[in-house]
Amino acid sequence: MLNVGKIEEGFVLDHIKAGQSLSLYHHLQLDTRDCTVAMIMNAKSDKMGKKDILKVECDINDLNLDVLAVIDRNITVNVIKDGEIIQKKELTLPQEIKRVFKCKNPRCITSIEQELPHIFFLSDETKGLYRCKYCEEKFDMRSLERVKIS
Amino acid sequence: MRHLMNPLDFTVEELEKLFDLANDMEKNPDRYANVCHGKKLATCFYEPSTRTRLSFESAMLNLGGSVLGFSSADSSSAAKGESVSDTIRVISCYADICAMRHPKEGAPMVAAERSKIPVINAGDGGHQHPTQTLTDLLTIRSLKGKLGGFTIGLCGDLKFGRTVHSLIEALARYDDVNFIFISPEELKVPDYITQMLKNKNIGYEEVISLDEVIGRLDLLYMTRVQRERFFNEEDYIRLKDFYILTKEKMKAAREDMLVLHPLPRVNEISVEIDDDPRAAYFKQVQYGVYVRMALIYTLLGLEQGGDKAC
Ligand SMILES: [Zn+2]
Numbered sequence: 001m002l003n004v005g006k007i008e009e010g011f012v013l014d015h016i017k018a019g020q021s022l023s024l025y026h027h028l029q030l031d032t033r034d035c036t037v038a039m040i041m042n043a044k045s046d047k048m049g050k051k052d053i054l055k056v057e058c059d060i061n062d063l064n065l066d067v068l069a070v071i072d073r074n075i076t077v078n079v080i081k082d083g084e085i086i087q088k089k090e091l092t093l094p095q096e097i098k099r100v101f102k103c104k105n106p107r108c109i110t111s112i113e114q115e116l117p118h119i120f121f122l123s124d125e126t127k128g129l130y131r132c133k134y135c136e137e138k139f140d141m142r143s144l145e146r147v148k149i150s
Numbered sequence: 151m152r153h154l155m156n157p158l159d160f161t162v163e164e165l166e167k168l169f170d171l172a173n174d175m176e177k178n179p180d181r182y183a184n185v186c187h188g189k190k191l192a193t194c195f196y197e198p199s200t201r202t203r204l205s206f207e208s209a210m211l212n213l214g215g216s217v218l219g220f221s222s223a224d225s226s227s228a229a230k231g232e233s234v235s236d237t238i239r240v241i242s243c244y245a246d247i248c249a250m251r252h253p254k255e256g257a258p259m260v261a262a263e264r265s266k267i268p269v270i271n272a273g274d275g276g277h278q279h280p281t282q283t284l285t286d287l288l289t290i291r292s293l294k295g296k297l298g299g300f301t302i303g304l305c306g307d308l309k310f311g312r313t314v315h316s317l318i319e320a321l322a323r324y325d326d327v328n329f330i331f332i333s334p335e336e337l338k339v340p341d342y343i344t345q346m347l348k349n350k351n352i353g354y355e356e357v358i359s360l361d362e363v364i365g366r367l368d369l370l371y372m373t374r375v376q377r378e379r380f381f382n383e384e385d386y387i388r389l390k391d392f393y394i395l396t397k398e399k400m401k402a403a404r405e406d407m408l409v410l411h412p413l414p415r416v417n418e419i420s421v422e423i424d425d426d427p428r429a430a431y432f433k434q435v436q437y438g439v440y441v442r443m444a445l446i447y448t449l450l451g452l453e454q455g456g457d458k459a460c
Contacts, residue, residue, distance in 0.1 A: 107275050109254040113233050116260060134256025135277060 010035070011063065012078040012085075013054040018042050020072065021052035027067050027146065030056060066094040070128065070141040095122050097130060101144040108135035118147055152449055153262040153269045157316045158282035162323050169288050172437070172444035176292075179212065182443065185452055186215030192245035193219030194237065194261075195272070196252040199384045201413070202272050202281070205435070206249045209442035216243060223253075235264045242266035247450055250274075268449035276312055281445065282328070282412055283316040285438040290369060292437060293408055293430055297427060298324035305332040305360055306373035306393050308339040313412045314373055318343055322352055328362050329354040337379060359392050365402045370395070372411045372431075374418050396420045403428065410434055 016024060021039045030037050035058040045051040056063065060079055068075055069091040077089035097120045103110045110116050110132070118140070120130035129138045154160075160168065175182050191210040193203050204381060207217045232303055234252070238261040241248055250258045250269045255277035262269040273279040291297045302321065304314050308331050318339070321327045330348065333341050338356060347354050357363055364370065375393045380386040395409065400423060411419055411431040423429050447453065 080250075080296075104257065107253075107255050107277075109234065109252070109256040109260050112254060113257075113260055115233075115237065116235070132256070134259055135275075 006083055007036075007057045007080055008083055009060055010055065010057040010080050011060065011065070012080060013056070013068070014048060014051070014076040014078060015045070015048060016052040016054060016075055017072060018050035018052055019050070021054050024052075024054060024068070024071065028056075028063065028065075029146065033058065033063075058074055065089070065091075066097055066098075067100050067141075068072060069093050070097065070130075071112050073128075093122055095124060096120070097141065099147050101139075102147050103132040103135060103137065104139070104144055105132065105135045105137045108137065109130060110134055151268055152272075153258075153265075154267075154445065154449065155259050155262060155271045156226060156278050157280040157320050158323075159280065165284070165287065168284070168441070168444050168448060169291050171447065172288055173292060175212075175443050182213055182447070184214035185447060186213035186450070187209060189213075189215040189247070189450060190245040191215055191217045191219075191270070191446065192241045192248045193217060193221070193228050194248055194250045194252075195219065195221045196223040196242060196250075196257070198222050199251055199273060199381075201435075201450070202251065203249075205281075205438045206270075206272065206442055206446075209439050209446055212439065212443055213446060215246075215446075219249075234260045237261070238265045238269070239306065240404070247446060259383050263419040270445065270449065274311075278316065280316070281438070281442055282313050283320050284441045284445070285434060286313075286317050286371070286410065286412070288441045289321055289410060289430060289434045289437040290408075293433065297321070297327075299326045300368035301328040301330060301366055302361055302369040302371060303330040303332055303360070303367040304339075304371045304373070305395075306375045306377055307337045308333040309337040310379065311373050314371070315340070315343060317371065319346070322347060322350055327352065327364060330367065331356045332358070332360050332363060332393075334358065334375070334380075334385070334392070336385070337375065338383060358389075360395070361392075361402065362398060364399060364407075367403065367407050370403070370409050372409060372415075372418055374416055394418050394420065395423060397422045397426075400428070402425060 021041055035056060038055040041134040042050050043053055073091050078085045079087040099117050102118050110118050119133040123129050123131040123138055130141055131138050193206050195203050203221055210217050234257050242265055247268045249272040250261055251272040252274050255275040257274050258269055258271035271280055272277055308314050372395055377386050407428055408430040409428055413431060
């Protein structure tokens, strides 16, 4: 039986652009985690026509949602604890993104230096652009690959 | 502990102090001849740049210190795959300060993060080359008396030249600097530079030909126009003479206009100009040594008269 019912602890990510939930699943690296995930696709929405919803059962302190804001600032984050919504999180662009995306500048030291954390600083808030700490190239994070979790 | 990664790392006030010190070193070399006695500079050059390396080494020797280092990646442990992080930890045990050049952008910053000694970025790929910019500023300040209150023409390849971009950003911090960009259409300054100038309300003009503006310049900063930057041979042949400074062109320039060039030059400044008192590019090389002396002295914390705990 498909169970998309209530979760005890975790997140309900609402107002995801229809069709985006699968890529979000990968961006949050939920495939590498031991947690239950429910994906609702093409749900009806007054606001958006169609939307996706992602329910993630996990320790709420254990999942870094910084990446969400970078991908889509319109997503609503409901934080669930003991089966109740305890917080609705506003998504804001984080000032710093560490160990999430990989700098793709082939001339950047991060391309050859082992174990160097890939770090980006917010550089253009309106365009949502970030700058690599090392080479200072500007990127839209959505164009970058994820750092793989080992 | 302080490092130098970017030409804008120092505030205008800090640069004033640094340049005052450099000028004092120029005037009183004896007073500084032994101040770095017992100190060692490591020049870690992962790609060869003989002029920059020798300038650093000359600076340290002038201060009575010693130098050690490597001048290409294949003569260093990098060839065996050692990371910059590991190398700098090792170098920290051998030397008191490090000048690092690396083909990868951001490498000196990685070193600075792991280092126990001050690190100077001596050029990281196409990214930054702060000591060149400081050299340019010191040269202008020393020969013109101050930074600001002049019209500077930057001529040649303004699109790909990191040196030029850094110099514009650095000069934009001073009052009353007027820029004239002289380049072929294909090699104009990037938008982010002109946008920055607009935001700061700084005047600039963009022109194709040096002849039409040379008479209005207090400073002329020449750069090389490389053949391979042009889309076609025809344009290159048509335009290349626009950007070669000759005795003839210098006739239209002011008596006190200075000609600067980061060197090495190929043919963009005719050698017949070298004896013209306005040619300042070899003085610029000399100021490069003074500014590196002042930088080494400052980063070693010697102006406080003290040894820093290592
Ligand atoms: Zn980078």
